[in-house]
Amino acid sequence: MRFAERVNRIQVSATGAVMAEAERQKARGADLVDFGPGEPDFPTPEHVKQAAIRAIERNFTxxxxxxxxxxxxxxxxxxxxxxxxxxxxxxxxxxxxxxxxxxxxxxxxxxxxxxxxxxxxxxxxxxxxxxxxxxxxxxxxxxxxxxxxxxxxxxxxxxxxxxxxxxxxxxxxxxxxxxxxxxxxxxxxxxxxxxxxxxxxxxxxxxxxxxxxxxxxxxxxxxxxxxxxxxxxxxxxxxxxxxxxxxxxxxxxxxxxxxxxxxxxxxxxxxxxxxxxxxxxxGPMDFVAAMRAEYERRRARVLDGLRAIPGLRCTTPDGAFYAFPDVQALLAGRAADTTALARQLLEQEQVIVVPGEAFGAPGFLRLSYALAMERIEEGLRRLHRFFAAARAAS
Ligand SMILES: Cc1ncc(COP(=O)(O)O)c(C=O)c1O
Missing domain, CATH: 3.40.640.10 (Type I PLP-dependent aspartate aminotransferase-like (Major domain))
Structure with missing residues (x-):
């Protein structure tokens, strides 16, 4: 099929592709730890949802x-x-x-x-x-x-x-x-x-x-x-x-x-x-403050957990809900790039991360901490196991 040049110039969003893969795996019943999400894991605040319901009832449609x-x-x-x-x-x-x-x-x-x-x-x-x-x-x-x-x-x-x-x-x-x-x-x-x-x-x-x-x-x-x-x-x-x-x-x-x-x-x-x-x-902004406090707590745990992996380095992110560790030193003899590494993590440990290549940063991984603390703990356990096995094999 032939498409316009302007469409051939662009690619499907790499993070969208990661989300699609996560959905496929979940549908197969895999016990995933998904560090992929680029979105809050909190529900939309109740007063906001109610306003939308009122809008429908009042025919703002x-x-x-x-x-x-x-x-x-x-x-x-x-x-x-x-x-x-x-x-x-x-x-x-x-x-x-x-x-x-x-x-x-x-x-x-x-x-x-x-x-x-x-x-x-x-x-x-x-x-x-x-x-x-x-x-x-x-x-x-x-x-x-x-x-x-x-x-x-x-x-x-x-x-x-x-x-x-x-x-x-x-x-x-x-x-x-x-x-x-x-x-x-x-x-x-x-x-x-x-x-x-x-x-x-x-x-x-x-x-x-x-x-x-x-x-x-x-x-x-x-x-x-x-x-x-x-x-x-x-x-x-x-x-x-x-x-x-x-x-x-x-x-x-x-x-x-x-x-x-x-x-x-x-x-x-x-x-x-x-x-x-x-x-x-x-409406009130207190919900935003509560969400921010929870992200900050998770950020601390993710940074501690990641930095305890030998060879991995991670700067402290000032904001958003992503950690962006440098895993360059962990690739040697194991994976050609972080795209291959992310694939291994998914296959061997059912952990989803986004490879740095997607962001113009080869050698890095993006891990979202917009997920429950209990899943973060499980994900960190699996990451430690994965990299320990890699060390033992090298
Ligand atoms: C840096 C940045 N800008 C803009 C957006 C767009 O978000 P939305 O289209 O949901 O408002 C995103 C979403 O991931 C983002 O990460």
């Missing part, structure tokens, strides 16, 4: 305006102001079908063939493919484990060519959990303003940060708005991945361009999900 209902755009701006100290109006806000859709629309609205987009690596799997779909060229800026994967403005400046249109910053980062320090953010923003380049700040994990850090948005920086695109999502903050609601805050002309694109593709995000999101944005 029709088309809505393409960029979202006015009340939600208003509430998102108010929530963002309250949580991060920003200053956006509803005309500068568009609601999309998840954060991924928001990023897709923003990049498709801005990137022409031949344009470059800076993507710090390790990166979330979808950034390069969305850039390629838009006809652009991803330019990777490496961050390294020795520096906690922290992105520095000099590295961005070094990679910034006259063909660059957008710089993507994802803090906290998926997969490393690294946070970009506010002063580095400030310098990256200033650089973008000087060079007339957009800064796309993916703040999907902004509320999931540890060690007493406060949620931060680039929108809080002085004079940020002219070159800044903020993308965030209800998915991780409110445990609402399946509802598919995300948003963009950006200058009104860009919001209009994204609305045009959305009007000819998905139209509005689901009416019912918008009402659920409205309740989430206006």
């Amino acid at each position: 029709r088309y809505t305006p393409t960029p979202g209902i006015a009340a939600l755009r208003e509430a998102v701006c108010a929530w963002h102001r309250r949580e991060f100290g920003s200053n956006y109006t509803p005309e500068e806000c568009i609601i999309s079908v998840g954060g991924k859709h928001a990023i897709f629309n923003a990049l498709c609205a801005l990137v022409d063939p031949g344009d470059q987009v800076i993507v710090p690596a390790p990166y979330w799997v979808s950034f390069p493919d969305i850039v390629k779909f838009a006809g652009g060229e991803p330019v990777f800026v490496p961050t390294v484990a020795e520096e906690g994967f922290r992105l520095r403005a000099e590295a961005v400046e070094h990679a910034l060519s006259p063909r660059c249109r957008v710089v993507i910053v994802n803090s906290p980062n998926n997969p490393t959990g690294a946070v970009v320090e506010p002063e580095q953010f400030e310098r990256i923003l200033a650089l973008c303003q000087r060079r007339g380049v957009w800064l796309l700040s993916d703040e999907t994990y902004a509320h999931l940060i540890y060690d007493g850090r406060q949620p931060f948005s680039a929108a809080a920086l002085n004079g940020a708005k002219s070159h800044l695109i903020v993308v965030n999502s209800f998915s991780k903050t409110f445990a609402m991945t399946g509802w598919r609601v995300g948003f963009t805050l950006a200058p009104a002309p860009l919001v209009e361009a994204m609305t045009k694109l959305q009007s000819q593709s998905t139209s509005n995000p689901t009416s019912i999900a918008q009402h659920a999101a409205l309740e989430a944005a206006q």
